[in-house]
Amino acid sequence: MSPASKTTSAPRRGRPGYDQESVLQIAVGVFNRHGYDATSMGMLAEELGVSKSAIYHHVPSKGDLLRLALDEALVPLEAIGRQEQAMHGTAIERLEFILRSTIRVLIERQPYVTLLLRLRGNTEVERQALERRRAVDRKVTDLMIAAQAEGKVRTDVDPRTTTRLMFGMINSLVEWYKPNGPGSPEQLEENAIAMIVDGLRARA
C-alpha cells in the first residue's frame, strides 16, 4: 500500500507525491547502483527528493521495500509454472515454454530481476527470495530429467549442471540487454532458444 492509498487513489500531495510503483522504481535503481547492503534510508530519501526525516512517510522500511521490489520479479516468474502450457504437454514443450516465458519476464522486469540475481542472502528477506528462486530452478531441473526420459534431450549432459548453464545464459541478459539498443526482444528470445535447443553448429 502506498501512503496515499489510505485516503485517496490520487498520488499523495506534498513535495513530491509518490505512489508505490514510483517509489519501487526509484528504490530498485538505487539498490542496483549501490548494492542493497550499501544503500541507506538517507540515500533513498535523497533520490526521492524528500528529507531524511520524511522518508518513513514514503517508504515502510528498507527491508519492506526490498521485499516488494523482489516480488515484482518473483511473482511473474512463479506464475509461469502455473500456466496451462507449463503444466501440460511433453516435457520438452513445457521446458521451451518456460524458458521463453522467463526470457520475457527478464526483459519486462529487468531492474527487479537484476536485484534478485545480485542478492547475497545477508537478511531473512533475501534468503526467502533466494529460496523461491531455487524452487523455480528445481522445477526446470525436474523437467530436464523428464525430457531426457522422453528421449528428447541428450542424456550425456547432467540435468542440474545444464539447468544452471541455461539459466546462466538467460539470466545474463539483465546485465547487458538494452531496451533501446539494436535487436528486438523477439529476436533475443529466438537467438537464445536457438542456442539452447540446437547450439552453434551449422546443420545441413
Next chain:
Amino acid sequence: MSPASKTTSAPRRGRPGYDQESVLQIAVGVFNRHGYDATSMGMLAEELGVSKSAIYHHVPSKGDLLRLALDEALVPLEAIGRQEQAMHGTAIERLEFILRSTIRVLIERQPYVTLLLRLRGNTEVERQALERRRAVDRKVTDLMIAAQAEGKVRTDVDPRTTTRLMFGMINSLVEWYKPNGPGSPEQLEENAIAMIVDGLRARA
C-alpha cells in the same frame, strides 16, 4: 611487491606475516563478500588481523589491491588469445579452444574472476579492467563471424548477441561452481561445450 620483499624473501615477521599472494587471497574474499565499494581499509585490516594503522605496511592502497587482484583474472584470460591454438586453425576450432581455456581459467581463478565480473566501473582501475575484458569478448565475436563465414556456425543467430549469451553461460559458473562439489572440472567443461556447440536436442 609485498612489503617483506624489500628486505628478505621470507614472509614478513610480526603478527602475522603475509606475502602478496596471501594478502590478495584475503582481499579478494572481502571484496566479493561486501562488494569493492563497500570494503574499507579497516575491514581489510580486521580480516588480515592487523591494526588499522598497520594496514598500509601490508597493502599499498585499496585501488592497488584491486588492480593486482584483477590481474590474477585478466592476465591468464588475455594469455589465451596468444596461444598457438587460438591463433591458427579454422575459426570454429579456435573458438572452441578459447571457450575451453576460458572455462579452465574461470575454475582455477574463480574468486578473482568473480571480482572482475561484478565490477561496476566506478573507478579508473575498474574501467580499465572492464575495457580489457571487452577486448577479450570482441575477439570472440570476430571469431564467431569468421566461423559463420566458414559455414561452421549457423547464420541465423547474431554474432554479438550469441557471444554475450555464451559468455553469460560460461561466466555464470563462478557464481555456482563448487570446487569440492560433485562433478569434476573436466565434466563441467564437456557439459558446457556440448551445450554451446550442439544444444539440448537429442540426436539420432
